[in-house]
Amino acid sequence: MAANSLTHDITQSNKEETRAPERFLRPAVSIVEDESGLLLTADLPGANKDGLDINVDKGILTIKAEVSRQQPGRPIYSEFEWAPYFRQFQMPDVIDQSKVRAELNNGVLTLHLPKAEAAKPRKIEVQVVS
Amino acid sequence: MASWGFFNELDNLRREMDEAFRGVGMVRPLATTFLSPSSGRRFPLVNISEDEGEICLDALVPGVDPKELQLSLLRETISIAGARKSPVDAKGVVHRSELGSGRFSRTIDLPTEIDPDRTTAEYRDGVLRITMHKAEHVMPRRIDVKVA
Numbered sequence: 001m002a003a004n005s006l007t008h009d010i011t012q013s014n015k016e017e018t019r020a021p022e023r024f025l026r027p028a029v030s031i032v033e034d035e036s037g038l039l040l041t042a043d044l045p046g047a048n049k050d051g052l053d054i055n056v057d058k059g060i061l062t063i064k065a066e067v068s069r070q071q072p073g074r075p076i077y078s079e080f081e082w083a084p085y086f087r088q089f090q091m092p093d094v095i096d097q098s099k100v101r102a103e104l105n106n107g108v109l110t111l112h113l114p115k116a117e118a119a120k121p122r123k124i125e126v127q128v129v130s
Numbered sequence: 131m132a133s134w135g136f137f138n139e140l141d142n143l144r145r146e147m148d149e150a151f152r153g154v155g156m157v158r159p160l161a162t163t164f165l166s167p168s169s170g171r172r173f174p175l176v177n178i179s180e181d182e183g184e185i186c187l188d189a190l191v192p193g194v195d196p197k198e199l200q201l202s203l204l205r206e207t208i209s210i211a212g213a214r215k216s217p218v219d220a221k222g223v224v225h226r227s228e229l230g231s232g233r234f235s236r237t238i239d240l241p242t243e244i245d246p247d248r249t250t251a252e253y254r255d256g257v258l259r260i261t262m263h264k265a266e267h268v269m270p271r272r273i274d275v276k277v278a
Contacts, residue, residue: 025161030217030227031225033225034221038225047255072186073184073186074179074180075179078178079175106196
């Protein structure tokens, strides 16, 4: 695990979750936060727009993608397997869920998760009262 | 800003379960990672398959501009080289950094000689597919038996 991951921040109260025991792939992600929001980037090679399902429900962000690719002929050497992608994150409350924007380009998903206006830092001008 | 960094991940428990079951038949699929900084594997990852006349190679190169990919063939080897720009150029607090970037180059031995003139490569959704025809002189040839 990279040193800058959030593992040390993860609380012990992780919600347990039920799902079918199907095979799935956990995509690699990068998450960077700045003042305007969070930027999530995920590698989803083989996934296209039609199979992609991004969902925000009760503060949980779900990234799901079906992969419908097949290798012709018979396999002679394998380093990876095709399976649906699946990964979930708990979103901070400050994200404006209605303004989440997604792009998929060359197998890379970019999710823009803007912060709600109220959560953005605001500079307050000090009026000098004489 | 980092004070609310509770980007909890729900699959933590599942990941631990996967680790626990590794090696007892319940293995997860081999991941589709690319240029991962925490992996000792060679990139790009490839799958190779064949039928009577063709060899098909799929390589995982998400986020790479197809124009930046360099392929070269020499008899029984194929080389894939290129570079991936850092996918995240935003400045700020980094919560997770699992995507790799940088230059890559890999040479793969093929099971037979191939015909370089009849090789095609196609890039779609971050996957490079190279379709190669086996060279004529390595193809099995049917020999008719004459009755003397």
